Amino acid sequence: MNIFLTGATGLVGGELLVTLSKRQEVDKIYCLLRSQTHAEALTRLEGVFSLHDDAFDSTRIIPVLGNLFDDNLTDSLINEGLNDVDVIVHSAANTSFSRVNDDLVEKANIGGLTKILLWAKQLPHLKTFLYIGTATICGKDVKDRVVHEDESPNLEATHLVKYTYTKMKGELLIREHLPEEKILIARPSIIMGDSRNIVPRSPVILWAMATINHLRLIPVNEYAQLDIIPVDYAANAIVELLFAPHRHYHVYHISSGEAGATTANKLSKTLSAYFDEMPPFNFISKSLLNQVKHWAKNKLQPDSELYSYREYLDYWKDTFQDKSKLRVLFAGLDPYLDFMELGHVFDNSRLLEDVNIPNSIPADIYINNSMKFVEKMDILEGAIDP
Ligand SMILES: NC(=O)c1ccc[n+]([C@@H]2O[C@H](COP(=O)([O-])OP(=O)(O)OC[C@H]3O[C@@H](n4cnc5c(N)ncnc54)[C@H](OP(=O)(O)O)[C@@H]3O)[C@@H](O)[C@H]2O)c1
Secondary structure, eight states: OEEEEEOTTSHHHHHHHHHHHTOTTOOEEEEEEOOSSHHHHHHHHHHHHHTTTOOOOTTTEEEEEOOTTOTTHHHHHHHTTOTTOOEEEEOOOOOOOOGGGHHHHHIIIIIIHHHHHHHHHTOTTOOEEEEEOOGGGGOSSOOSEEEOGGGOSOTTOOOSSHHHHHHHHHHHHHHHHSOGGGEEEEEEOEEOSOSSSSOOSOOHHHHHHHHHHHHOEEESOTTSEEOEEOHHHHHHHHHHHHHOSOOOOSEEEESOHHHHOEEHHHHHHHHHHHSTTSOOOEEEOGGGHHHHHHHHTTOOOTTOGGGGGHHHHHHHHHHHSSHHHHHHHHHHHHHHHHHHHTOEEEOOHHHHHHSOOOOOOOHHHHGGGGHHHHHHOOHHHHHHOO
């Protein structure tokens, strides 16, 4: 099997690359990289393997230079002569939640995907187009319940961020371009850290947990269910799905399901046990977030409810000194709090039915292995590029 993989330098794509490279069924893995030179691309790929001391074989892992933003990406892929590709794994995406990146998100996740699909359509031996989607395409109208695969894509759904909208549109695009038998859609839930005791491939969602750990007074429903999985589980599940002898569906959640779900309350207990000298966690209503933001701008009305948490406001003053830091942190955290409040759990019974894989370990347990990395994290740096 020859695979063409996009997003190999990312959190999910990197773990997929290493996991796929260990499978005997896989001959070559072509990786799309937006590097300037072949040598630079090779160095980046080597880095994906060296992070956890995995073996890199340059005869099997082959860089292909290209950017989802290139107008001529389809033609340049055709000209590469990659006609032996029989599986495409499309993991590249712009995953930013920030409004300032909306245009880039659309350009990468819809425009870029279209270019890959136009190339995929003319491949002589394409068997499977595996799209790494996201379970959060269900949108924000669904709340506090188990969500099933066949509820999406739904054009009526409303979205917290452009990113989930573009991922929803992406699924529709794939169906326009390719016959159903070639489509496999894996929709991970929220991917945070790694369940192994190794340096995480990306700080992205761990950053939100590290920030919550520092803040301690958190405007979010602590009992809302959170469907979080580690990247090693996600990659194993997706690769097992690709090689599953019998797939009964074209779309699968890659998720914790009810059995492996967690809550902010449970995560806070794990954090409290490790960071035992910090103030206790206090979860307050999400409606107080605006008061927090006003306080950080010195504009909070004197009779505001937030003043009843004065010991936390004093703690913030002592810890951060400069209130602008708090403004930056809460601006970065804002979309994460919105997602946390939704209470989504993504049903994983399709995955467990068709793939020989256990439930994921709950995040409040596996995250114990990442505490020393959480401790070292520069949360302000992460907030600037959430
Ligand atoms: N992380 C999660 O919690 C999560 C949850 C559900 C679903 N997903 C899905 O999983 C997939 C991968 O996400 P991730 O977390 O691995 O994201 P990530 O860490 O941000 O990685 C994104 C990857 O896409 C590549 N990329 C971005 N823009 C590109 C462009 N214009 N041209 C070529 N390559 C480009 C990046 O390359 P560079 O290294 O060059 O930037 C990187 O390899 C996405 O489709 C996402 O929707 C992620």
